[in-house]
Amino acid sequence: MPKSSHFNGHPLYGQVIKLLDKSKILQFSREYGGERYTKRFNCWIHLVVMLYAVIMRFDSLREITASLLAETRKLSHIGITFKIGRSTLADANKRRSEAIFEAIYRDLYATYRHVLSSDSHSRKTPKWMKRLQIIDSTTITLFSNLLFKGVGRHPKTGKKKGGIKVHTVIHANEGVPSDIKFTSAATNDSFMLKPTTLSKGDIMAMDRAYIDYEKFQQLTERGVTYVTKMKKNLKYSILSDTMYQTPDGLMEVRIQQVEFVKQVKGGEVIRHKSRIITYVDVKKRKLISLLTNDMESDPEEIIAIYRQRWEIELLFKQMKQNFPLK
Structure with missing residues (x-):
């Protein structure tokens, strides 16, 4: 041997x-x-x-x-x-x-990605896990707002969070980035969502910072499923509304089929149909609303996909623990 x-x-x-x-x-x-x-x-x-x-x-x-x-x-x-x-x-x-160095990283990822996947747990994981990609960003605070443009609203202290934003995409069963970009902290997250890089059958889990109707429609046309969290100020038309209750008469889950209408540059009107799934988060004691273009899967599966998004938060935590800034 x-x-x-x-x-x-x-x-x-x-x-x-x-x-x-x-x-x-x-x-x-x-x-x-x-x-x-x-x-x-x-x-x-x-x-x-x-x-x-x-x-x-x-x-x-x-x-x-x-x-x-x-x-x-x-x-x-x-x-x-x-x-x-x-x-x-x-x-x-x-x-x-x-x-x-980006090219070197991509080559290393392509060479060793089969070693990274959690095949040893394949019996315990659902089928959609291998198709799931998670996208998010985290901010590494650096010095002050003088060097890097700050992010967020001005708080009472008069200072904003300045630094570098790490935009990351990971496959849920691998745990290392398949794509990563560094920008100033003020850069909007949505630029990392690229429908053209995804294939039919892929699933994208993301936070509400990535909501973009034009890109969501492109994802739908390419056969890509997305799951994200709702924003409170979204405007839409309700096509159907169904609520399921527990034996005690309490709301268990609410499913709404909705349509978003947006006019883009050039006068083109985008009509995007999706589904809002609202459920009760027992631990947080509040209602959570998810937005997805998957119109058929069981609501429990959509909820499980979004919960898997927190895998990327563990990666960010590991990055910051292993490479602390002085």
Whole structure:
């Protein structure tokens, strides 16, 4: 039996490096012009240095270069045979396009996504779990509103939440992002919802920040199901209204078939039909209304799909715990 190098006690950095393909990384860099005017500090070395910085939780160029200098003799096997100065690293961070690292991430995700899926729990999970994608964002607070435009209304303190917003899409049975974008905290979330990237049979669970009738209609036409939370100020026409009660005469679930009408640029009128499912959240002691274009599935299934959306919140919590900001 071949001996595996992925075991407890094996250095984390070594395990990460073994997952990378040097030739592919350099190929992506050349395609995006990342190797122009480069003598020794190529994209491969740039990537392994930045991964080293993340794992060691460094937050300054001085810390990174000082640590690399102390470990120079141990890094020759990965191509680092020379002293890396702060100016070299700073210039590379400025000059080398982020599209290179995006391409590397997408390639790694495509290569290893089959390992990420929770097949061991397949008997316990519903059939729709493998088709479910979750989209959401979280804000990483940075310094003040001076560097990054703040998000939200002005509170009584006069300060808004400034920082970087992390927009993320995950597959419910994988737990790592399949797509991720970084913007200022003030960027609207809806730009991440892209109907053209989805296929028939896919399911999207999202928060109410992504409500967009034009995109929802495109999703419906492509055979994609969405489940989101209702906004209070939405205007619609009720086509049918049915309420189911418990044996005690209390409301259990209410199902409304509705139509939204919106006029877009150019004078075109969009008519989008969907279903509102209102149920009682016993723990929170309040009514929750969900909006979906699935007109046939059992309400309990729609509710279960939306509840699964909280999986992405666990990912955000893990990100912030593992990489705390000082």
